[in-house]
Amino acid sequence: MKTLTPLPVILVFASLVATVFPVFATPTSGSISGQVINTSGNPISGALVYSDTNGVVQSQMTTGGDGRYTLNGLQAGARHVVVEHSNYANAHRYNVNVVDGAATQNINFTLTTQMGQLSGRVTNAGQPVANVVVLAGGVQGSGYGFDHTDSNGNFLITKLAPMDYLVNAWLPDDRSMSLEATVYSSQTTNLNFGFSNPLAGGINGRIVIEGSQPATNASVYILPRDGSGTNYAGYSDTNGYYVASSLTPTDYDIHISGVAGYPNLMLGMIPVGSNVITANFNLFKGNGNVIGRVTNSQGQPLAGAKVRVFCWEPNPCTYDETFTDSLGEYSINNMWGGQYIAYADYGSLDGVTKNNISVSGNGTTRIDFAMGGPPALVANSSNVTVMTVGPYGTYRTVFIDVSSGPTVSWSASKPQNVSWLYLGSSGASHQTAGQTGIDVLWLQFHPENVGNGAYSTAITVNSAAASSIQITVTLIRTATGFNIYLPIIKR
Numbered sequence: 001m002k003t004l005t006p007l008p009v010i011l012v013f014a015s016l017v018a019t020v021f022p023v024f025a026t027p028t029s030g031s032i033s034g035q036v037i038n039t040s041g042n043p044i045s046g047a048l049v050y051s052d053t054n055g056v057v058q059s060q061m062t063t064g065g066d067g068r069y070t071l072n073g074l075q076a077g078a079r080h081v082v083v084e085h086s087n088y089a090n091a092h093r094y095n096v097n098v099v100d101g102a103a104t105q106n107i108n109f110t111l112t113t114q115m116g117q118l119s120g121r122v123t124n125a126g127q128p129v130a131n132v133v134v135l136a137g138g139v140q141g142s143g144y145g146f147d148h149t150d151s152n153g154n155f156l157i158t159k160l161a162p163m164d165y166l167v168n169a170w171l172p173d174d175r176s177m178s179l180e181a182t183v184y185s186s187q188t189t190n191l192n193f194g195f196s197n198p199l200a201g202g203i204n205g206r207i208v209i210e211g212s213q214p215a216t217n218a219s220v221y222i223l224p225r226d227g228s229g230t231n232y233a234g235y236s237d238t239n240g241y242y243v244a245s246s247l248t249p250t251d252y253d254i255h256i257s258g259v260a261g262y263p264n265l266m267l268g269m270i271p272v273g274s275n276v277i278t279a280n281f282n283l284f285k286g287n288g289n290v291i292g293r294v295t296n297s298q299g300q301p302l303a304g305a306k307v308r309v310f311c312w313e314p315n316p317c318t319y320d321e322t323f324t325d326s327l328g329e330y331s332i333n334n335m336w337g338g339q340y341i342a343y344a345d346y347g348s349l350d351g352v353t354k355n356n357i358s359v360s361g362n363g364t365t366r367i368d369f370a371m372g373g374p375p376a377l378v379a380n381s382s383n384v385t386v387m388t389v390g391p392y393g394t395y396r397t398v399f400i401d402v403s404s405g406p407t408v409s410w411s412a413s414k415p416q417n418v419s420w421l422y423l424g425s426s427g428a429s430h431q432t433a434g435q436t437g438i439d440v441l442w443l444q445f446h447p448e449n450v451g452n453g454a455y456s457t458a459i460t461v462n463s464a465a466a467s468s469i470q471i472t473v474t475l476i477r478t479a480t481g482f483n484i485y486l487p488i489i490k491r
Contacts, residue, residue, distance in 0.1 A: 022415025030098040032068040032109035036063050036083055043067025045112060047085040051096075076100045077262065078217045081107060082144060088144040089115045089161035092137070092144035095217070095258045109142065116183035118145070118157040120191040122169050128153025132169055134193070136181070143183070169193040170234045175246040178221070178231040198327075201272040202245040205279040207236050207256060208422035212239030215283055219258035225269060249273045256281050263334045267316035286318060289364045294328045294344050297372030305346035307369070309359075311338055336362025344369035381450040418457045419449040420475055447477040 010411035034062035050060030051071040069293040070242040078095040207215040223344040232244035257264040294305040311317030422444040
């Protein structure tokens with residue numbers, strides 16, 4: 001009789017286990033490292049640096065005397081890094097790319113002691129909403145902060161570096177609104193969010209890369225074309241899906257950005273009513289490049305000028321922005337072919353816009369800019385149609401772009417006998433001082449004061465930087481509602 005040794009039995013069992021229960025490789029992870037310094041270039045110790053996903057901290061550490069940090073154990077993909085210190089303004093950076101088994105280095109932060117605040121209130125149908133997340137992120141910088149509203153709907157975001165911010169508020173039912181605000185050093189900027197009752201309209205879809213790979217954590221901005229609807233700002237999930245619900249009925253533009261190595265996309269004029277629209281996006285690199293040079297009126301190069309190239313058609317299409325180098329030159333790559341608008345902006349000089357630029361999808365297109373002259377307010381030659389169906393007393397705005405250069409003061413007035421249009425809430429002339437960002441001229445429409453028909457009036461806009469200009473506002477009232485025709489003013 002043979003005696004069975006245990007070794008073969010163990011080997012057979014191990015083989016069965018490997019067959020029935022496959023062994024998976026342990027997921028690898030990456031890291032992010034860098035240095036935190038002040039505006040004088042000195043390292044900052046005691047700064048808290050962390051990376052979070054949807055508000056959950058994944059890794060954190062406090063800087064030492066050399067101001068350096070390393071965040072380990074981070075999953076691959078686009079990560080969010082935040083820096084906080086009791087004596088400095090907060091800073092952050094989105095879409096820091098982490099690769100499995102690799103170190104992402106030189107993600108450095110410069111903190112400033114200049115700080116301002118954002119305060120305001122969040123309401124829904126006029127009632128305060130508690131526990132709303134209000135988050136502010138710098139438009140062109142690293143400023144960052146957030147707060148939750150209290151029982152009265154109030155919020156206060158502190159330790160914000162002076163700059164322009166995009167501020168988002170999310171209601172518990174997932175509705176959101178995005179507003180722009182400028183924060184100044186040692187000042188508090190007020191910003192209020194007023195939501196209306198939920199509506200059934202919405203937009204959802206999926207974002208993929210090269211036809212199949214999910215685009216995780218892509219930035220999704222859904223903005224009303226006429227400025228009258230509900231804004232949405234969010235991110236795609238791990239499978240590339242996004243959902244924007246309870247949108248006010250109007251036409252929307254969808255902006256997709258933040259996917260490393262791929263161009264930004266925009267899909268325009270999406271009509272939303274009480275229905276839910278599906279809008280999917282496939283990101284791929286185009287073969288079109290836009291290059292050029294920005295100079296002043298004497299032909300000298302302008303370093304640090306901002307150049308934006310955004311699409312007109314086809315739909316969807318690509319857009320991007322960059323800054324010129326020390327020679328005044330810039331380059332924007334991976335664009336799709338189509339018709340584009342190019343815009344250059346530099347300090348106190350008046351911005352230059354070039355329309356109907358044909359960009360080749362398989363080559364290089366050159367767009368040069370020569371800038372000069374003081375800022376001036378200019379009325380767009382074409383009107384913008386705003387479709388409105390009640391209620392009366394509806395507010396609409398004329399946008400005045402004062403995003404560059406020194407302060408521009410302006411005032412507006414209208415004929416006294418125009419009963420269907422008020423400027424501001426009092427009906428008197430509306431006055432404001434332009435600051436960095438976007439000013440608006442508030443218009444309140446009262447078609448109940450007139451019968452059915454077409455009405456037009458001229459509004460005079462006075463500016464210290466230019467001679468007076470006139471814009472025409474038109475109201476067409478029908479039995480079922482009314483349409484508004486508004487111009488655009490730019491500087």
